[in-house]
Amino acid sequence: MPPINGISTPSHGSRPGSTKPGTPISNTSNSSLILRKQLLDLQKSPVDGFSAGLVDDDNILEWQIVIMGPADTLYEGAILKARLIFPPEFPLQPPRMIFDSEMWHPNVYNNSDKRGEVCVSILHQPGEDEWGYEDAGERWLPVHTVESVLISVISLLSQDVPDLNSPANVDAAKEVREDFASYKKKVKRLARRSAEEAYD
Secondary structure (H helix, E strand, O other): OOOEOOEOOOOOOOOOOOOOOOOOOOOOOHHHHHHHHHHHHHHHOOOOOEEEEEOOOOOOOEEEEEEEOOOOOOOOOOEEEEEEEOOOOOOOOOOEEEEOOOOOOOOEOOOHHHOOEEOOHHHOOOOOOOOOOOOHHHOOOOOOOHHHHHHHHHHHHHOOOOOOOOOOOHHHHHHHHHOHHHHHHHHHHHHHHHHHHHHO
16 A cells, blocks of 8 residues: 555555455456456545555455544544455445544444444445435445545544434443543544554
8 A cells, every 4th residue: 555644554464354365356346347446546546635555465355544634623633544345246235444443433333343343324235224314315326436435434534523313332422422522532542542553
């Protein structure tokens, strides 16, 4: 992966939550071709705020992402590392986004089996929401790209007050409601830690 602001982001082997190792980048399936094109486009024309590369050069279905904390937000100065894990059915089905940097946000799971996974409309299965929280147009559509996903996540992190409807992290949502000052302090501390770890 190319460095972002001078910070090297080397590839890593497969980790928990990864796709099966060894998915060949030369795979001629539709999803592999689309993903390869999107990766090349992002590397040729980088978008401010994030960088993308493969976790393993032999697996096109798992990407390493680095997000720079948006200015004038609680995440300003943060260097957040995450992964995008794509299903073989992409783009008919959405990827999963999992933060490897420690996060404290109502829309990021904090329990052990889904720790770090982002819960946001654009990453939800296509179609109608059985619970009625979202319109089908807010959920995953095959026209969405990696860029649109990451811009959506950056927008999520930029909110002055997080959306508390159907939170993935109930404890973080409760803290936003009951002690917002404490919530902000914790998020800023984790943002500083992410930057320190990136430079280590």
